Amino acid sequence: MQKITTFLWFDDQAEEAAEFYTSLFADSRVVDVQRYGEAGPGPEGTAMLVTFELAGQRFLALNGGPHFRFTEAVSLYVDCESQEEVDELWARLTEGGGEESQCGWLKDRYGLSWQIVPRVLGELMSDPDRARAGRVTQAMLGMKKIEIQGLLDAARG
Structure with missing residues (x-):
């Protein structure tokens, strides 16, 4: 246990x-x-x-x-391997009265906050090239549901 x-x-x-x-x-x-x-x-x-x-x-x-x-001060963080996993969880958790927020955060129909985050986000944000990491961060800040392709495009400049 x-x-x-x-x-x-x-x-x-x-x-x-x-x-x-x-x-x-x-x-x-x-x-x-x-x-x-x-x-x-x-x-x-x-x-x-x-x-x-x-x-x-x-x-x-x-x-x-x-x-x-519940408040946003506590959330459940889900490490997602793919865009498909992000999309499915995002759709299921927001259905029936859930609310989208910013930067991969949402509230489900019960008011519990979740962070639905693709694993690649952390990898890109910790890039030793700080300009590249900064572009990724700026892209993420403009998203509700995190889109991997948008992050990759930002990383490329």
């Missing part, structure tokens, strides 16, 4: 969110659902705590009520 686990607070969508998130990534599954009993505080039989894994990493999701909301 991993020592540190990300704990996510939802109003009442923890089980739905966990099922959605696990549908996006290989090696993902809902591990356990603990339900509220007679004593509550949630309605009896509804999910209280959902344990799930995304790409082998464990998360906990609580249906804790409307007291707390």
Whole structure:
């Protein structure tokens, strides 16, 4: 078992969110659902705590009520190997009420922030040729969903 686990607070969508998130990534599954009993505080039989894994990493999701909301101060960063992976995750995570932001950031329909980033971005931004890296950075700053071809074009000048 991993020592540190990300704990996510939802109003009442923890089980739905966990099922959605696990549908996006290989090696993902809902591990356990603990339900509220007679004593509550949630309605009896509804999910209280959902344990799930995304790409082998464990998360906990609580249906804790409307007291707390997600902010951009915390996000899930996804290292993508290809434009196809970026495109698919971007489309799936923004569908149903998600919001696009800048520089590969988005919020899903539950309000959780994600960074959907192609691996090549880090490689290009750390190029020893600082002018080249700067062009890539400027290109990325003008994007919502990151487009690999646009980064490569900027790198070439």
